[in-house]
Amino acid sequence: MPMNRDAIPTVLRCAVTSRELPASPQQDDQPLDVERLREGFPALQERFDGAPAVFLDGPGGTQAHASVITAMTDYFVRRNSNTHGCFATSERTDAVIDAARRAGADLLGCDPDEVVFGANMTSLTMALSRSLGASALGPGDEIVVTRLDHDANVAPWLLVAEDIGARVRWIELDPRDCTLDLESARRAITPRTKIVALGYASNLSGTVNDLELLTRWAHDVGALVYVDAVQLAPHRLIDVRALDCDFLVCSAYKFFGPHVGMLYGRRALLQPELRSREGAAPRLRAYAVRPADQRWETGTQNHEGLAGATAAIDYLASLGGHGDAAPRRARLARAFQRIAAHERRLVDALLDGLADIPGARVYGITEPAGRDRRVATVSLRIGALAPSTMARALAEHNIFCWDGDFFAVEPTRALGFADDGGFLRIGAVHYNTVAEVERCVGVIAALARRESA
Numbered sequence: 001m002p003m004n005r006d007a008i009p010t011v012l013r014c015a016v017t018s019r020e021l022p023a024s025p026q027q028d029d030q031p032l033d034v035e036r037l038r039e040g041f042p043a044l045q046e047r048f049d050g051a052p053a054v055f056l057d058g059p060g061g062t063q064a065h066a067s068v069i070t071a072m073t074d075y076f077v078r079r080n081s082n083t084h085g086c087f088a089t090s091e092r093t094d095a096v097i098d099a100a101r102r103a104g105a106d107l108l109g110c111d112p113d114e115v116v117f118g119a120n121m122t123s124l125t126m127a128l129s130r131s132l133g134a135s136a137l138g139p140g141d142e143i144v145v146t147r148l149d150h151d152a153n154v155a156p157w158l159l160v161a162e163d164i165g166a167r168v169r170w171i172e173l174d175p176r177d178c179t180l181d182l183e184s185a186r187r188a189i190t191p192r193t194k195i196v197a198l199g200y201a202s203n204l205s206g207t208v209n210d211l212e213l214l215t216r217w218a219h220d221v222g223a224l225v226y227v228d229a230v231q232l233a234p235h236r237l238i239d240v241r242a243l244d245c246d247f248l249v250c251s252a253y254k255f256f257g258p259h260v261g262m263l264y265g266r267r268a269l270l271q272p273e274l275r276s277r278e279g280a281a282p283r284l285r286a287y288a289v290r291p292a293d294q295r296w297e298t299g300t301q302n303h304e305g306l307a308g309a310t311a312a313i314d315y316l317a318s319l320g321g322h323g324d325a326a327p328r329r330a331r332l333a334r335a336f337q338r339i340a341a342h343e344r345r346l347v348d349a350l351l352d353g354l355a356d357i358p359g360a361r362v363y364g365i366t367e368p369a370g371r372d373r374r375v376a377t378v379s380l381r382i383g384a385l386a387p388s389t390m391a392r393a394l395a396e397h398n399i400f401c402w403d404g405d406f407f408a409v410e411p412t413r414a415l416g417f418a419d420d421g422g423f424l425r426i427g428a429v430h431y432n433t434v435a436e437v438e439r440c441v442g443v444i445a446a447l448a449r450r451e452s453a
């Protein structure tokens with residue numbers, strides 16, 4: 001029987017619509033078809049006071065792809081249960097979790113048993129840092145954190161250091177372009193270092209850090225490397241094996257999925273019974289109830305969120321254009337090449353446009369030769385204009401951007417704006433267009449002109 005769309009709630013209408021979308025929107029060897037893929041994001045079709053919005057708030061959270069909404073709705077309709085039962089919905093729930101673990105492994109470049117799910121990156125990091133504190137740290141040991149990171153990859157380590165009596169050392173940022181100061185990294189990483197916590201991409205400046213180098217330095221002194229990849233995940237392919245990190249975390253709501261956190265842990269660390277085969281590693285204490293088949297996942301997971309996370313990863317893979325036969329990891333690799341190429345155009349439009357606004361100062365890499373070392377997350381200030389005033393003015397034009405410190409507490413303080421409103425942050429992802437970015441820059445330019453008149 002045909003469905004009367006007006007009789008069902010908006011969210012289900014989105015889900016119905018998504019079933020009618022083409023399965024694979026990309027052809028091989030073509031740039032991203034952004035106009036077409038935008039049709040798959042219900043929020044981009046939504047009207048706010050009668051007009052569509054420009055979503056330049058991606059670093060705070062991206063819009064969900066329709067297939068994600070469908071998968072989550074489908075979970076509740078056809079699979080909703082707890083795990084390991086002998087009946088259909090429970091068996092389907094087990095399959096949803098297994099599928100999510102396989103999808104997470106393809107996204108991160110690891111094996112499914114190295115993927116741990118949790119509420120979000122912050123909760124996973126709080127839990128893991130506590131385990132590392134109890135297992136791998138003693139008084140006088142050292143933890144290295146950076147001045148560029150989101151507080152979710154700083155505060156948990158400060159708290160653990162305080163609990164254990166460990167010492168915290170800092171990798172400073174270079175305020176000229178918001179890159180990490182490698183000299184200070186050299187000094188911070190010492191033979192006493194046990195953990196180095198690094199951000200992959202800054203949620204303030206968009207800087208992509210040279211983690212291969214820093215991971216090597218950390219491993220040279222026998223330290224474990226914990227990577228926050230929350231801001232990199234929507235923009236670039238993550239490869240934990242190539243990076244050789246020990247842990248890496250990200251969040252599906254930053255890559256077009258639901259609010260679910262995902263952690264990679266090297267097998268020898270997550271599963272101590274395999275230690276002897278895979279080399280020396282500390283026996284990590286997991287804070288888990290008895291019995292727990294996945295020691296690192298506490299309580300009942302967000303099953304509908306896991307179904308949505310799998311759909312988000314499949315959506316990203318569909319941008320790879322290899323067709324369904326190629327392995328998902330290969331399609332993801334191609335997808336992220338296309339995403340990076342499109343986002344480079346967005347970065348150029350944004351930075352070149354802002355460079356023409358008198359008084360605008362961007363905090364991050366700006367010179368064209370360095371722009372591949374950043375993602376499309378741009379924080380700025382203009383003279384004495386309050387960032388909140390700029391964000392409100394943009395919102396009046398239905399352009400959604402964040403202002404403040406975005407929990408990048410240390411960098412905002414280091415740059416001198418902790419008590420002065422922080423920054424205006426414009427964050428583009430692959431569903432944004434150059435026209436949207438230019439519209440945003442146009443509104444900011446008009447504001448700047450009004451301010452200086």
Ligand SMILES: Cc1ncc(COP(=O)(O)O)c(C=O)c1O
Pocket residue numbers: 059060119120121122123150152153199201202203228230231250251261
């Ligand atoms: C770089 C970075 N790390 C960590 C987080 C925290 O992620 P979650 O909300 O999943 O805890 C964020 C959120 O904005 C972030 O941008």
